[in-house]
Amino acid sequence: MTETAxxxxxxxxVDDSPEAxxxxxxxxxxxxxxxxxxxxxASALNIVDRITPDMILLDAVxxxxxxxxxxxxxxANPAASxxxxxxxxxxxxxxxxxxxxxxGGVDYLTKPINIDExxxxxxxxxxxxxxxxxxxxxxxxxxxxxLAVSGEGKIRWSTPQATRLVNAATGSDExxxxxxxxxxxxxxxxxxxxMARDTTFTIRQAGQASLQLSFLGAIGADEYLFRLxxxxxxxxxxILRQHFSLTQRESEVLLWIAKGKxxxxxxxxxxxxxxxxxxxxxxxxxxxGVENRASAAVKAAHVLHEV
Numbered sequence: 272m273t274e275t276a277x278x279x280x281x282x283x284x285v286d287d288s289p290e291a292x293x294x295x296x297x298x299x300x301x302x303x304x305x306x307x308x309x310x311x312x313a314s315a316l317n318i319v320d321r322i323t324p325d326m327i328l329l330d331a332v333x334x335x336x337x338x339x340x341x342x343x344x345x346x347a348n349p350a351a352s353x354x355x356x357x358x359x360x361x362x363x364x365x366x367x368x369x370x371x372x373x374x375g376g377v378d379y380l381t382k383p384i385n386i387d388e389x390x391x392x393x394x395x396x397x398x399x400x401x402x403x404x405x406x407x408x409x410x411x412x413x414x415x416x417x418l419a420v421s422g423e424g425k426i427r428w429s430t431p432q433a434t435r436l437v438n439a440a441t442g443s444d445e446x447x448x449x450x451x452x453x454x455x456x457x458x459x460x461x462x463x464x465x466m467a468r469d470t471t472f473t474i475r476q477a478g479q480a481s482l483q484l485s486f487l488g489a490i491g492a493d494e495y496l497f498r499l500x501x502x503x504x505x506x507x508x509x510i511l512r513q514h515f516s517l518t519q520r521e522s523e524v525l526l527w528i529a530k531g532k533x534x535x536x537x538x539x540x541x542x543x544x545x546x547x548x549x550x551x552x553x554x555x556x557x558x559x560g561v562e563n564r565a566s567a568a569v570k571a572a573h574v575l576h577e578v
Contacts, residue, residue, distance in 0.1 A: 280397060283307045283324040285315040285341065286359070287333045291382075295328065298386045304393075312341030319351045325400070326393055327351075331360035331371060339374045346375035352427065353403065355396040359384060416499040418447070419490065424455025433499050440482050440501055450474065454484065454497065507575055514574050515558050524551045528564050529571035 282304045284295050289310075296306045307324060309315040313336055315327070327345065331338035338358060345351045357378040358371040371379050377399075378392055416436050418429035426447050429437075437446035453474045474482045487496040512522035520541070527537045534548045541548075552564065561567050 280326070281305045281307060281322070281324040282393070283309065283315065283318060283327045285309045285312065285327065285333075285338070286330040287311060288330070291330070291359075291384075295384065295389075298389075302390055312336030312338070312344070315341055316344055316348075319345060319348060319354075323350050324354060325397060327354055327356045328389075329356050329358055329376070331358050331362060331367065339370055342371070342374040342376055349428075353400060355400050357389075357392060357396065417487075417496060418450075418499065419494050419496050420451065420454055420458075422458070422493050422495070424451055424458050426451045427494055436499055436501055437482065450482065450484075457484075458495075510575060511571055515555075515570075517555065517558060521551050521555050521558070524548060525555050525559075525567060525571050528552070528555075529568045529575065531568070 280303070282299055284292055284299075284306060285308075286292050286295070287310050292308050292310070296308060299306050307318055307322065309318055312333060315329070318324075319327075329338045329342060333341075336344075338360070342356050342358075345354070345356065355377045356375060357380060358376045359380050359382060360367065360371075361382045363381055368379050377396055380389060380392065415430055416433045418433045419427045421427055429447060434447060437450050438444055440446065441449055443449070457472055471483055471485045474484065481501070483500045485498045485500070487498055490496045508519075508522040508526045511517060511525050512519065515522075515525070517525065520543075523541055524537055527540060532540070534545045534552075537543070538545050538548050543551075552567075555567055556562060559567050559570050561570060
């Protein structure tokens with residue numbers, strides 16, 4: 272029975288052999304896959320810059336840029352990094368298998384390719400890739416400050432919240448590169464299999480906020496998870512004050528508005544009359560560019576969630 276793929280499954284085949292390309296393209300298209308072809312590593316990189324496939328089948332031995340280098344460069348592309356790469360080659364020595372896996376491949380098939388075996392492996396790796404992607408989306412939605420690195424300390428992925436936290440702490444859009452260097456140094460000081468969960472270390476740089484990283488454990492064969500927190504983090508009312516150019520009292524009022532408190536409650540908490548709270552709200556609406564407390568609360572909550 273022929274395995275059927277969903278319409279969105281796109282397989283990129285990279286091989287310098289026209290015969291191999293023709294054979295594999297016909298077999299996979301009959302199974303319902305959309306197929307892209309590249310006859311060189313450079314061509315594959317150009318295609319992936321425009322279209323992100325769901326799977327890449329990569330010949331290890333090609334003239335010019337071989338499959339190993341091609342895979343390394345593909346994995347350096349953030350969009351392509353999560354895409355599973357299956358190597359295809361007639362090389363069977365252990366050193367070549369190891370090299371393929373070290374380059375970022377998830378599997379290794381020897382030529383001539385058995386189509387039934389290829390379909391089965393594609394199905395498994397697509398399922399695994401989707402599970403990993405679903406987990407990352409869930410982490411993103413939960414607002415977690417998490418990032419994962421390879422055994423060499425290279426950033427594999429980070430949640431948007433972690434990226435924003437790092438960039439804010441370092442004052443640079445390239446903050447993850449600096450964090451990667453610190454993680455790499457930290458990992459070199461200990462044997463990876465023996466790294467204890469919940470071990471923490473702090474990154475401190477002059478004139479910048481400190482970041483604390485907690486090691487949460489291995490989540491894959493070469494993927495290690497860290498949680499980030501900012502030390503000396505600004506209080507919520509200070510964050511609102513700086514973001515919206517509010518006065519101290521206005522930021523305090525806005526914070527309680529975001530927490531759903533009524534004017535009377537806010538007045539009692541801050542020692543103000545209801546009339547004074549209303550006056551502060553009028554100024555807050557102007558500075559936030561909103562017309563009511565509900566809109567102000569939404570804007571404040573959004574800013575606090577991003578930090």
